[in-house]
Amino acid sequence: MKMQEENNIFTVSKTMDDAEKTKSELNDTPASFETAITATGFGKFNIFLILISIPSGWSSIFETTTMSYVFPAAQCDLSLTLANKGFLNAITYIGMISSAFVWGFLCDTLGRKKLLAIGLFLDGLFVLMSASSQNVTLLMLAKFLGGFIINGPFAALTTYLSEFHCAKHRARIQMMLGIVFSAGNVILPLLAWGILPLDLNTKAFSETVEFHSWNLYLCICAFPALISSIAFIFMPESPKFLMTTGNNDKALAIFRKVYSFNTGNPPETFPIKVLVEETKVNTDSRHGGRVTANRTKIQAIKEGWQQITPLFFPPHLFKIILVCFMQMLIMMSLNTLRLWLPQIFQAMNDYQHFHNESASLCTMIEIFRPSKLKNVTEECVVNLDNASVYINSIIVAVVTIVGYILAGILINALGKKRLLNILGVVAGLCAMSLYFAQNTATVIVLSSLFVSLGSISINVVLAVVVDLFPTTLRTMTISLTMMIGRSGAMMGNLVFPTLLLLGCAPPFFSVGAVIIACGFLSCLLPNTDMKALQ
Numbered sequence: 001m002k003m004q005e006e007n008n009i010f011t012v013s014k015t016m017d018d019a020e021k022t023k024s025e026l027n028d029t030p031a032s033f034e035t036a037i038t039a040t041g042f043g044k045f046n047i048f049l050i051l052i053s054i055p056s057g058w059s060s061i062f063e064t065t066t067m068s069y070v071f072p073a074a075q076c077d078l079s080l081t082l083a084n085k086g087f088l089n090a091i092t093y094i095g096m097i098s099s100a101f102v103w104g105f106l107c108d109t110l111g112r113k114k115l116l117a118i119g120l121f122l123d124g125l126f127v128l129m130s131a132s133s134q135n136v137t138l139l140m141l142a143k144f145l146g147g148f149i150i151n152g153p154f155a156a157l158t159t160y161l162s163e164f165h166c167a168k169h170r171a172r173i174q175m176m177l178g179i180v181f182s183a184g185n186v187i188l189p190l191l192a193w194g195i196l197p198l199d200l201n202t203k204a205f206s207e208t209v210e211f212h213s214w215n216l217y218l219c220i221c222a223f224p225a226l227i228s229s230i231a232f233i234f235m236p237e238s239p240k241f242l243m244t245t246g247n248n249d250k251a252l253a254i255f256r257k258v259y260s261f262n263t264g265n266p267p268e269t270f271p272i273k274v275l276v277e278e279t280k281v282n283t284d285s286r287h288g289g290r291v292t293a294n295r296t297k298i299q300a301i302k303e304g305w306q307q308i309t310p311l312f313f314p315p316h317l318f319k320i321i322l323v324c325f326m327q328m329l330i331m332m333s334l335n336t337l338r339l340w341l342p343q344i345f346q347a348m349n350d351y352q353h354f355h356n357e358s359a360s361l362c363t364m365i366e367i368f369r370p371s372k373l374k375n376v377t378e379e380c381v382v383n384l385d386n387a388s389v390y391i392n393s394i395i396v397a398v399v400t401i402v403g404y405i406l407a408g409i410l411i412n413a414l415g416k417k418r419l420l421n422i423l424g425v426v427a428g429l430c431a432m433s434l435y436f437a438q439n440t441a442t443v444i445v446l447s448s449l450f451v452s453l454g455s456i457s458i459n460v461v462l463a464v465v466v467d468l469f470p471t472t473l474r475t476m477t478i479s480l481t482m483m484i485g486r487s488g489a490m491m492g493n494l495v496f497p498t499l500l501l502l503g504c505a506p507p508f509f510s511v512g513a514v515i516i517a518c519g520f521l522s523c524l525l526p527n528t529d530m531k532a533l534q
Contacts, residue, residue, distance in 0.1 A: 424519020
């Protein structure tokens with residue numbers, strides 16, 4: 001009888017008489033991470049892990065998107081100008097970009113769990129700081145610090161989830177994380193719809209501090225980060241990270257606990273007894289990458305700098321350039337249009353309010369042209385009758401969730417490369433088609449499809465990154481990929497207003513062309529489907 005084990009392939013001649021002897025030999029054979037994590041199964045622990053990821057995933061979305069809903073309510077209280085609004089959108093990305101290497105390095109050298117707990121707690125504090133802002137300067141500082149911090153938990157969460165799942169489930173878990181993010185985009189407009197129209201004007205500390213509806217909105221948005229930071233204190237460290245740093249005993253204990261939690265069997269019945277010594281296997285003496293078993297924190301920091309250098313040498317160099325460039329194009333296209341959608345929906349809402357009819361998108365967004373703003377009064381007035389803006393935003397988010405569910409079903413069947421190719425081309429065509437949209441319904445359908453397909457593309461690229469790079473480089477690579485991607489988002493938002501001034505066609509055709517280019521670039525990716533983690 002032939003017996004085969006994934007990533008540890010061997011052939012055993014087996015009879016009924018020596019079955020027990022063979023079983024003992026198998027248990028004593030050093031198992032790879034992929035073999036061990038597969039043996040834990042998929043069950044209650046994995047579901048619990050996904051549930052914990054919900055508030056932490058929402059905190060990332062809240063950090064980048066809340067300002068889109070706060071601007072209309074806070075513009076009079078903070079005397080916001082158009083320049084202030086643009087900079088407030090950009091400064092969160094500036095904070096994220098500036099911290100990419102710091103967080104990636106710390107996560108890959110000191111572990112996922114601790115930095116998830118610490119990072120999310122700090123992010124919650126900075127969101128509370130933004131909620132208490134009484135002027136635009138303090139709000140900008142809080143948004144920069146929040147962006148600086150949230151980049152780490154985002155990268156760590158992506159890696160952490162991937163390293164608790166085998167190759168069979170890993171790509172689908174990345175799609176599940178996308179659903180979590182999309183659910184956050186549903187929660188934000190719902191909260192805005194329920195809170196921002198409230199007429200709050202509370203004063204405290206001898207009337208030096210004013211508290212309005214938008215302050216309450218931001219305060220509530222801090223809760224997901226604070227709740228998840230507490231939850232991760234009680235979660236185990238990634239067993240893959242522990243194996244990479246030589247802590248096989250701790251890793252094996254975690255495997256046993258996960259196995260017991262999933263199956264209900266005693267931990268002692270876990271079939272794997274010995275793990276591969278990855279500190280002896282995963283060493284790149286040419287370009288650093290040395291990992292000392294049971295290393296101290298100081299050793300981890302010193303070796304962490306050495307472990308960065310392999311990214312800039314073959315075989316990783318071409319791969320990291322490709323995934324970073326692809327992510328930059330996707331996020332430049334997606335986050336430019338996504339962050340402008342509430343303003344586009346607002347323009348549509350205002351047009352229909354004053355004209356009592358719908359029209360083509362190009363006609364309704366004429367309000368963005370300076371010629372349409374000549375007779376604007378000096379008095380600052382806040383229009384809180386924006387129910388259609390929130391409803392449209394919710395529709396976009398719900399469609400994105402449905403898209404992630406379908407992508408989770410199709411990703412293993414189509415493969416990541418083919419899926420990225422399809423997503424890029426179709427999303428680009430949707431963006432270009434907005435130029436021809438003749439009514440509100442068409443605009444909502446096309447924008448929903450574009451945001452859904454673009455969001456899925458970002459997470460598929462991250463799933464590819466997890467497969468392409470070893471554990472000692474994985475979180476660093478995710479951080480670097482997202483840093484370059486967010487640089488694209490920042491540049492896109494700076495250019496988009498200029499494109500709007502040139503006419504209706506340039507912004508939508510530019511956004512569409514960029515993401516179509518990414519779809520074709522995906523053909524250069526190596527095949528990573530069902531690849532075991534290294």
